Structure formats: C-alpha cells, structure tokens
Amino acid sequence: MSMRQIFGSLACGAVLLTGVAACSDEPAEKPQASSSSSSDKANGGTDTGAAAADLLNLGVEQGQAGKFDEAKGTFEKVLAAETNNKFAWFNLGFIAQSRNQADEAVTNYDKALETDANYKPALYNKAIALEGKDPKASMDIYRKVVSIDDKSSTAYLRLGILLSQAGDEAEARDAFNTAVRLDKGLASAVPAKYRASTSPSPADR
Structure with a gap:
C-alpha cells in the first residue's frame, strides 16, 4: 500500500487529522519529480527525488502519529532537497494551521501554490485560514x-x-x-x- 503524501487535510474535512472527508477527492498525488534522473545514479550521482520521497513518507508517518515537531523537521529536509515540493509545503502549512498559526500557514500554502497554482488542498486550506x-x-x-x-x-x-x-x-x-x-x-x-x-x-x- 502506497503512502499518501499529505498526512492531514482540512481540504477534505474540517478539522485536523480526524476530519471527515466531505470533498470530492482525496489528495493522493505523487511527489514532484526531482531534477535528477536515473542517468545521474549511473554516473555516481544521488537520486535526490527518491530521497525526498522517502523523507516525505517519513514525515507523513510522523504527522499521523501526532509527532508534529518531528514531522516539521522532516518536511524541512524534503525542501532542502527539493525546494518546490508542494506536498512538503502543504504539510508545513497544515501543521502551522493546526497550531492556529494562520499567517505561517498561509505563507506555506502560498509556496505550494507557487509550484502548482491549482493545487486544491492548498487553496482550500488557505481560504479557511483567511x-x-x-x-x-x-x-x-x-x-x-x-x-x-x-x-x-x-x-x-x-x-x-x-x-x-x-x-x-x-x-x-x-x-x-x-x-x-x-x-x-x-x-x-x-x-x-x-x-x-x-x-x-x-x-x-
């Protein structure tokens, strides 16, 4: 079973991790592909995309377990590898929003939307925050x-x-x-x- 890339979504409910799904879809997209490729590995490079995906899944697990501080640190590591990873930005926004840090949440959602202007979960949660x-x-x-x-x-x-x-x-x-x-x-x-x-x-x- 594949791991979802976002651990909690106001977009498909109303509140935090236990929100009841009430929207038309569940965000379950794959992480953005990194700029590295299989040829990078063949040439001795590192597969930053795979590393970022692994970190993203770890952050999801930490978030689902309620370990928000650890999850936040993990998602920040994802962004160190992939600056434009919309899922990491979204999750950071979700963590901030769950802590009633609306301004920080909006900033993080905006970062996700810079990568994908039509990313509905970030749009919806930003609307809630505003x-x-x-x-x-x-x-x-x-x-x-x-x-x-x-x-x-x-x-x-x-x-x-x-x-x-x-x-x-x-x-x-x-x-x-x-x-x-x-x-x-x-x-x-x-x-x-x-x-x-x-x-x-x-x-x-």
Whole structure:
C-alpha cells in the first residue's frame, strides 16, 4: 500500500487529522519529480527525488502519529532537497494551521501554490485560514476551488456561509443549494434560515 503524501487535510474535512472527508477527492498525488534522473545514479550521482520521497513518507508517518515537531523537521529536509515540493509545503502549512498559526500557514500554502497554482488542498486550506482575517479573499479562493472542481461540496458550503455573513443572501442560497445537492449530509451545517430551500426532497432521501 502506497503512502499518501499529505498526512492531514482540512481540504477534505474540517478539522485536523480526524476530519471527515466531505470533498470530492482525496489528495493522493505523487511527489514532484526531482531534477535528477536515473542517468545521474549511473554516473555516481544521488537520486535526490527518491530521497525526498522517502523523507516525505517519513514525515507523513510522523504527522499521523501526532509527532508534529518531528514531522516539521522532516518536511524541512524534503525542501532542502527539493525546494518546490508542494506536498512538503502543504504539510508545513497544515501543521502551522493546526497550531492556529494562520499567517505561517498561509505563507506555506502560498509556496505550494507557487509550484502548482491549482493545487486544491492548498487553496482550500488557505481560504479557511483567511476566513476571519480577509473574508473577501477567502471567498475569491473558494470560487477558484469550485471553478477547478465543481463537485467540491464543502467549498460551496463555506462560501455560502461567508456570502451570508456579507449580506449576499441570494448567492449564499445558491451556494448552499449546490453544497447540499452534492452532499446531502451537509444540510445540517446550513444556517437555519436557508434550510427550507436546501433540504433534500423525499424522493432524494
């Protein structure tokens, strides 16, 4: 069984390692290929890509075990070998976010996004981190997430909540309707004033 490259994801749930998956996919991509190749090894070079992948898997194991300090150090070693490894940056962002270090989390997610501007887990978690500080920016990011994946039910839900708080009730209602259509289990998370229009019909139950 292959090891996932991210040990925890706000992107597919709401909280930390035990979050319930509620988005349309689970991030399980492979680490970025390094600049080294098999010919490097044949010429006596080191396979930095394989070394970084091994470190990434170690960091995942440490993170899943709750050893965040050790995991952080391991992911930093990955970045020493591969500066643009989006999975390492994402995991560092996740660790910071789980410690309520929102600014550091956003910085790390931005590093991941420099490598892959459409990397949905980093976009989603960055949006969560910005909800309280910059709700407009957060809404813009959620809109980008659903433009990348129109089945991201939790992104629609959180976008709806921010729209509601901003007083845009019509667009909020549309977002909530879409969230519940994609995942009926989210109906209970919709604010009460919007539930009548978002509750699944008897035929859908």
